Amino acid sequence: MFVIENNDPNLDRQEQAMRLLWEYIKGHKGYYVVSFLSILIAEVITVQSPNVIGRFTDLLQAGKLNFGVVERYSLLLVLIAIGYTVFYGIGQFRTGMMGRQLEYLFRRHLFLHWETLSTTYFNKRSIGDLLNHAMNDVQAVRQAISQGLNQLSNAIFLLCSALFMMFHTVTFRLTLVSILPILFVPLFVVWFGPRVRTASRRAQESLSSMTDLSEESFSAIRLIKATANEGVAVHRFQERVDTVLSQQLRMARQTATFQSLIPLMGSISFVIALAYGGYLTVTHQILLGSFVAFTLYLALVINPLQQIGNVINSFQRASASLLRLNVLLGERSEIVDQSTLAEPTSIQGDIDVRLSVFQYPDSDTPVLKEIAFSVKRGETLGIVGQTGSGKSTLVNLLPRIYDPPPATVFIDGHDVRNMGLADLRNAISYVPQDGFLFSTSIGQNIGFSKGDATLDEIERAAQLASIYNEILEFSKGFDTVIGERGVALSGGQKQRTAIARAFLKDAPILILDDCLSAVDMNTEKRIISSLNEVRENRTTIIIAHRLSAVRHADLIIVLDDGVMVESGTHDELMELGGIYARMYALQQHDSEVTAN
Numbered sequence: 001m002f003v004i005e006n007n008d009p010n011l012d013r014q015e016q017a018m019r020l021l022w023e024y025i026k027g028h029k030g031y032y033v034v035s036f037l038s039i040l041i042a043e044v045i046t047v048q049s050p051n052v053i054g055r056f057t058d059l060l061q062a063g064k065l066n067f068g069v070v071e072r073y074s075l076l077l078v079l080i081a082i083g084y085t086v087f088y089g090i091g092q093f094r095t096g097m098m099g100r101q102l103e104y105l106f107r108r109h110l111f112l113h114w115e116t117l118s119t120t121y122f123n124k125r126s127i128g129d130l131l132n133h134a135m136n137d138v139q140a141v142r143q144a145i146s147q148g149l150n151q152l153s154n155a156i157f158l159l160c161s162a163l164f165m166m167f168h169t170v171t172f173r174l175t176l177v178s179i180l181p182i183l184f185v186p187l188f189v190v191w192f193g194p195r196v197r198t199a200s201r202r203a204q205e206s207l208s209s210m211t212d213l214s215e216e217s218f219s220a221i222r223l224i225k226a227t228a229n230e231g232v233a234v235h236r237f238q239e240r241v242d243t244v245l246s247q248q249l250r251m252a253r254q255t256a257t258f259q260s261l262i263p264l265m266g267s268i269s270f271v272i273a274l275a276y277g278g279y280l281t282v283t284h285q286i287l288l289g290s291f292v293a294f295t296l297y298l299a300l301v302i303n304p305l306q307q308i309g310n311v312i313n314s315f316q317r318a319s320a321s322l323l324r325l326n327v328l329l330g331e332r333s334e335i336v337d338q339s340t341l342a343e344p345t346s347i348q349g350d351i352d353v354r355l356s357v358f359q360y361p362d363s364d365t366p367v368l369k370e371i372a373f374s375v376k377r378g379e380t381l382g383i384v385g386q387t388g389s390g391k392s393t394l395v396n397l398l399p400r401i402y403d404p405p406p407a408t409v410f411i412d413g414h415d416v417r418n419m420g421l422a423d424l425r426n427a428i429s430y431v432p433q434d435g436f437l438f439s440t441s442i443g444q445n446i447g448f449s450k451g452d453a454t455l456d457e458i459e460r461a462a463q464l465a466s467i468y469n470e471i472l473e474f475s476k477g478f479d480t481v482i483g484e485r486g487v488a489l490s491g492g493q494k495q496r497t498a499i500a501r502a503f504l505k506d507a508p509i510l511i512l513d514d515c516l517s518a519v520d521m522n523t524e525k526r527i528i529s530s531l532n533e534v535r536e537n538r539t540t541i542i543i544a545h546r547l548s549a550v551r552h553a554d555l556i557i558v559l560d561d562g563v564m565v566e567s568g569t570h571d572e573l574m575e576l577g578g579i580y581a582r583m584y585a586l587q588q589h590d591s592e593v594t595a596n
């Protein structure tokens, strides 16, 4: 298959899409030659028919027609039609096929590219806009490169062949005078081209915004319904659709004016041909057959002129889309492998954090301050603190979802910034707060973290995450397909499926980011005891609001507004009598009240 990788850092970043397109065309020269040749042959064949009809007219005028002649000329026209169909069909199929391949290539390339970008990038970009690039922009390029090129070559060959035949069959003067209006066409192209391109870019941008809102509205459909806010959602959607419509109408106006001017020039040519050609025929300066053939040729010329208008529009739209794709493919992740990486060794899981301050790339406010702790392989770290105190931010620094400042976060003594991203992330099993599930079977959801996992391994992970029995209760067991984002599962079941996925990965570092919040106390206990079972070889980090989840940790740190205010074991922190002890007392009281 055609795989062009997109990882040459020396390439001009703004030219990625152009380069991709060019490489594809270069790699498929043979296909294009076959396609152009087929179309050329088809056009050379088809321009014979006016000539045949012209000669037929001359025979008719001279009273030399008989059945034999009629039969011969009919057969000739049939052969011309068959020849044209076969060769034009081959050309069409070839260019159509190449267009589809190019579409595939662009979409694959875009997806690979998105996979390399950091979370910060996706925080800033809307899903709808990205989808619009993958669908509409790629489609616009495909149309230009298959249909567009096809029509262009068809039109040029037909135009050249028809003009050649016109000069060949009638007087030079008649042909020249008749095609004069056509010479205005390039002027229209220069005038309308940039306008169509701008209109197309705006239309694509408004489409992106509409796709974006649709995506968001579908994701929030439960919230919208539960709060009876359908009216608000419909109104917001209506506004975006109105913008799309007005932008598209603007583009349609530009396109229609441009496209109708071209046949207008063709029609003026026709009028001149009839008047001047008629005069030449009546004064016997040319034969009637030549005049008939000439008018048929002129009709043949108008069609490609119209096509050229379409093609130029299609190229203008594609060039606007290519520009958008160039910008997208030129984006680079700010989190990349350093040029000098630490030797890849098998990661043990000793973690050391010496962080004086961390702030998000696009913010001026520090989120984490004065954090220092160490955990050894096999130990468990608990992180607690009020909501928004920086717990998730802290654990996100380990797999470099966000880059920590240099020399602040170490694994096995190596600064994580100097570790290979793939090695680092392979050594970490992370259950994020939302524990995302794919719309596929439960078994595949658990197996996602380990491509070659056996059913036994998946079942074992499900047992450790205390979800095994519930999965078996579904009629299709592990093959049960869950709705988009796991709608058919309860909150606790979703969390445990995500935990099972992390257990399966069997990485030296396991991070559970507040993913026990939706399970009851007994299930939490069972999962914690599973953790004890498997934690010998791994370092476990548990973020929790319910302190029972971290009570048995070897080290608990307490964050308050991004600052590590307390640290120690459960007993030490209770003895300290600070924030942790107060939280614990409060939760104990709450659970006693609930029990009573």
Ligand SMILES: Nc1ncnc2c1ncn2[C@@H]1O[C@H](COP(=O)(O)OP(=O)(O)OP(=O)(O)O)[C@@H](O)[C@H]1O
Residues within 6 Å of the ligand: 123, 360, 363, 367, 385, 386, 387, 388, 389, 390, 391, 392, 393, 394, 433, 514
């Ligand atoms: N991508 C981001 N860019 C800028 N600020 C962010 C980003 N993500 C989180 N923050 C801010 O960082 C702070 C800490 O957020 P974080 O999610 O780490 O807290 P948390 O303790 O995990 O909260 P919770 O218990 O509610 O999950 C918050 O003030 C939040 O607004």
